[in-house]
Amino acid sequence: MILGNTYVYACPDCQFRVSKRSVRSGTRMDATYYSDLRIDAPGYPKIPLLTKCEQCECIFWLDETTKVEGAIVSEPLRFYNDLDHIQEVQDEKKNLAFGDQLEVHPAKELDLEGIKDALFMNVQRDCEEEHYLRNLLLWTYHEQLQNGAILREELNEDLDYLENIDALLNLLADKNYDKDDDNNPHFFRTELHRYAGRFKQCMKILRFRYALKFWHPNVKKMKQQCRERNRDAFVLN
Ligand SMILES: [Zn+2]
Structure with missing residues (x-):
């Protein structure tokens, strides 16, 4: 994984500051893909897009609208797995973006x-x-x-x-999705019905949308889950 700059963000209500690092590139080689579209990638850190302010509990997006000018510049690019060390190095490079805070902690996920x-x-x-x-x-x-x-x-x-x-x-x-698009939402739609326990509805969409793809391992898996009345997400092939 290669980390990019860390930026500081201010709560729009009380100006409390938090930091968020950026990732230049990460690997998803060892990732596990689930049928609920979740990706579990150990080599790719989860970076929150929004957070709750620790001071006033306001929930805000960590984007250009809340970013404070000036980044905490990271060390020259390194292949580190030790995220704590990187954070320490970055914390030492304080700048005006900290406002009146002595330190700025990484934004927490909700x-x-x-x-x-x-x-x-x-x-x-x-x-x-x-x-x-x-x-x-x-x-x-x-x-x-x-x-x-x-x-x-x-x-x-x-x-x-x-x-x-x-x-x-x-x-x-x-x-509006193109029905030939690989990312078409029908698979996910079918899965959502299954998580809600609507197995008939799930099978109906499968028959209608995947009539020609019955051989697909993930479609087979989903049918199997329906037959077993299982509502859990599964690992995709
Ligand atoms: Zn706040």
């Missing part, structure tokens, strides 16, 4: 409740941002399921989880 708050507070400025937040919410639920923080039975009854699935389906319905 947790499950934080993502729900962001959606509730309408921080999304367009459909793309809503899509991003709703995918993030789905993935955070699925990660919690994977690491045992929530049980499948609890998730099946979680109204926020189910409402988010329907909101994602609505967002997908509003988009």
